[in-house]
Amino acid sequence: MNATTEHQTALIETPSGKGAADENFPVGSWLLPARLRPHVACYYAFARAIDDIADDPQLSSAAKVERLDLFARALRDPVLAERPGLEKAKAAAAMLRQTGIDDRHCLDLISAFKQDAVKNRYRNWDELIDYCDRSASPVGRFLLDLHGEDRSGYVSSDALCNALQVINHLQDCGKDRANLDRVYLPIEWLDDEGESVAALDRPRTSPGLRRVLDRCLEGTSALLREADRLPGRLRDRRLAMESAVIVKIAWKLVHELSHRDPLAERVVLTKPQFVICGLSGVRTAWLAR
Numbered sequence: 172m173n174a175t176t177e178h179q180t181a182l183i184e185t186p187s188g189k190g191a192a193d194e195n196f197p198v199g200s201w202l203l204p205a206r207l208r209p210h211v212a213c214y215y216a217f218a219r220a221i222d223d224i225a226d227d228p229q230l231s232s233a234a235k236v237e238r239l240d241l242f243a244r245a246l247r248d249p250v251l252a253e254r255p256g257l258e259k260a261k262a263a264a265a266m267l268r269q270t271g272i273d274d275r276h277c278l279d280l281i282s283a284f285k286q287d288a289v290k291n292r293y294r295n296w297d298e299l300i301d302y303c304d305r306s307a308s309p310v311g312r313f314l315l316d317l318h319g320e321d322r323s324g325y326v327s328s329d330a331l332c333n334a335l336q337v338i339n340h341l342q343d344c345g346k347d348r349a350n351l352d353r354v355y356l357p358i359e360w361l362d363d364e365g366e367s368v369a370a371l372d373r374p375r376t377s378p379g380l381r382r383v384l385d386r387c388l389e390g391t392s393a394l395l396r397e398a399d400r401l402p403g404r405l406r407d408r409r410l411a412m413e414s415a416v417i418v419k420i421a422w423k424l425v426h427e428l429s430h431r432d433p434l435a436e437r438v439v440l441t442k443p444q445f446v447i448c449g450l451s452g453v454r455t456a457w458l459a460r
Contacts, residue, residue: 282305
């Protein structure tokens with residue numbers, strides 16, 4: 172095997188350049204205990220690596236699945252984990268052993284991203300939420316387990332994470348269609364409005380597409396009403412404050428998406444809005460205690 176082939180073999184990750192600062196919510200912020208932040212950063216790095224593989228427009232579906240399978244196997248195979256390109260899987264496996272957390276929270280993410288590699292349409296809301304249950308919910312479950320919280324909190328945590336995932340889908344609906352021909356909007360809802368996925372190719376939302384977006388926001392609001400209960404369910408005050416901040420951010424993004432056009436602009440919070448949500452969330456969680 173020549174040097175070029177060895178180099179190509181080592182290339183498993185396909186970094187997009189995205190990082191924690193690009194997320195809608197704080198990742199491992201100062202609100203969390205300092206001793207746990209490295210574990211959160213490790214889990215995030217693993218999730219970012221496999222998400223980037225699934226979203227790489229240059230890779231074939233088969234290549235994406237093959238690389239994601241390597242990540243899954245490396246979580247349980249220490250020999251494979253030594254292979255160049257699987258450093259984040261190796262680090263995640265070590266972190267999981269150290270914390271005693273089930274690797275299911277990593278494997279579920281891989282399951283979702285393998286689905287991204289082969290599936291680009293969702294027939295209805297239930298199909299979409301099934302995807303979110305594996306692409307988003309594991310993040311919240313990992314955080315709860317890391318803090319030693321009761322698993323009864325999974326219900327509200329899942330609702331928050333799934334809401335954040337749908338919000339992200341709505342923010343990126345035009346970009347996902349253009350770059351990957353991936354559409355997370357329920358096709359049945361587009362059909363109800365006499366629309367097709369081609370509605371996402373326009374520079375602005377049509378009235379029919381606007382109604383589909385609003386329907387998604389209604390479903391997201393229902394999830395957030397359950398998520399509102401999460402901070403009060405948590406024993407750890409710092410995690411409760413972090414959760415309250417994220418809930419505030421999610422509600423504000425729902426408001427913004429209901430009044431702005433994600434095809435015409437990137438709908439994100441301004442820094443002042445982000446700070447206000449943070450302060451409001453911390454205050455809400457603190458007073459609730």
